[in-house]
Amino acid sequence: MQQMGVILDPMRTGSEAKSLEAELRALVVGQDEAIEQIVNVYQTYLTGLISPGRPIGNFLFLGPTGSGKTRTVEATAESLARNPRAVIKIDCAEFQHSHEIAKLIGSPPGYLGHRETHALLSQEALNQHHTDTMKISFVLFDEIEKASDSLWNLLLGILDKATLTLGDNRKVDFSRTIIFMTSNLGAAEMSTLVSPKFGLGASEQAEQIQSGAANTDLDDRIALAGLAAARRRFTPEFINRLDKIVTFKPLRSDQLSQILDIELKTVQQRIFNASPQRSFLFEVTTSAKALLLSEGTDARYGARHLKRAIERLLVQPICNLIATSQVVGGDCIRVDRERMLDHLTFIKQASGIPCAATIKPASRPAAA
Numbered sequence: 206m207q208q209m210g211v212i213l214d215p216m217r218t219g220s221e222a223k224s225l226e227a228e229l230r231a232l233v234v235g236q237d238e239a240i241e242q243i244v245n246v247y248q249t250y251l252t253g254l255i256s257p258g259r260p261i262g263n264f265l266f267l268g269p270t271g272s273g274k275t276r277t278v279e280a281t282a283e284s285l286a287r288n289p290r291a292v293i294k295i296d297c298a299e300f301q302h303s304h305e306i307a308k309l310i311g312s313p314p315g316y317l318g319h320r321e322t323h324a325l326l327s328q329e330a331l332n333q334h335h336t337d338t339m340k341i342s343f344v345l346f347d348e349i350e351k352a353s354d355s356l357w358n359l360l361l362g363i364l365d366k367a368t369l370t371l372g373d374n375r376k377v378d379f380s381r382t383i384i385f386m387t388s389n390l391g392a393a394e395m396s397t398l399v400s401p402k403f404g405l406g407a408s409e410q411a412e413q414i415q416s417g418a419a420n421t422d423l424d425d426r427i428a429l430a431g432l433a434a435a436r437r438r439f440t441p442e443f444i445n446r447l448d449k450i451v452t453f454k455p456l457r458s459d460q461l462s463q464i465l466d467i468e469l470k471t472v473q474q475r476i477f478n479a480s481p482q483r484s485f486l487f488e489v490t491t492s493a494k495a496l497l498l499s500e501g502t503d504a505r506y507g508a509r510h511l512k513r514a515i516e517r518l519l520v521q522p523i524c525n526l527i528a529t530s531q532v533v534g535g536d537c538i539r540v541d542r543e544r545m546l547d548h549l550t551f552i553k554q555a556s557g558i559p560c561a562a563t564i565k566p567a568s569r570p571a572a573a
Contacts, residue, residue: 465497
């Protein structure tokens with residue numbers, strides 16, 4: 206007889222869920238709550254205990270621009286489907302009028318252009334990235350607050366019954382789909398909470414917030430601000446169909462530094478993917494990283510401003526060096542900071558390295 210009375214640990218996760226969590230944490234910075242919720246839903250799916258007749262998960266991501274909402278969706282697809290583009294993205298700004306809903310479900314038979322209109326949310330579109338081992342679809346409704354009433358009515362049925370009826374009466378099954386919705390609702394209120402107040406101690410407060418040493422209840426207040434904005438805009442019917450509303454926090458300077466390292470690795474992988482015969486290595490010094498961070502930090506735009514700084518200050522000069530044959534395959538380049546002029550300098554450290562030695566195969570496709 207086996208021993209009874211053993212205390213079980215319900216907080217442990219399985220190996221597959223742990224693998225997903227590790228990959229998401231390597232790709233997404235500063236949004237632990239979103240990662241935790243996605244991993245929980247995935248583990249529920251793996252055990253077969255997802256509610257019957259509903260999508261695998263319904264998520265609403267709130268937060269300011271550049272905080273990682275879309276990136277988290279792409280990272281989930283990258284981790285599970287090995288393709289960050291395995292996401293059906295619906296830009297709700299394109300569906301602000303009722304007649305535009307035909308682009309999603311197709312025109313009914315008899316309407317002009319019926320045969321030329323292909324539904325974006327067909328079963329074939331949902332299943333196109335399925336494999337023998339992974340049969341999960343990812344659908345993103347971006348800027349959901351801009352959707353028309355017709356799209357809202359369709360969406361309520363999908364979230365609740367995991368079923369959509371197309372214009373030609375075909376049924377689409379969303380029971381193997383994770384549905385993400387993003388919105389910037391509440392971003393102004395969140396920025397007010399994060400931004401330092403004027404007056405005595407303002408600079409000290411700014412330093413605390415940027416370093417993550419601000420009051421422990423700041424994250425809670427940001428989350429409440431996002432939830433309050435969602436409840437003002439969305440109906441109770443919509444809120445009740447969501448599994449989780451996740452508020453994305455504005456990124457701190459230390460988190461932007463982590464994102465910079467990820468983006469630099471992505472640029473290196475782009476070089477490897479562009480042409481194996483012209484592949485070369487580059488390394489960025491600490492002072493050069495500091496310049497990229499100073500040029501790419503703006504609280505209003507988050508990580509997207511940092512990406513633009515990398516493209517402007519690093520990628521474009523590298524393209525010029527390649528186009529003028531100053532850098533060829535097998536070279537090793539050091540990117541440093543010129544203190545006097547405060548810009549990046551590019552120095553050839555070595556050449557003649559076998560191209561095969563410079564190429565590092567990506568473990569997954571590069572992110573979009």
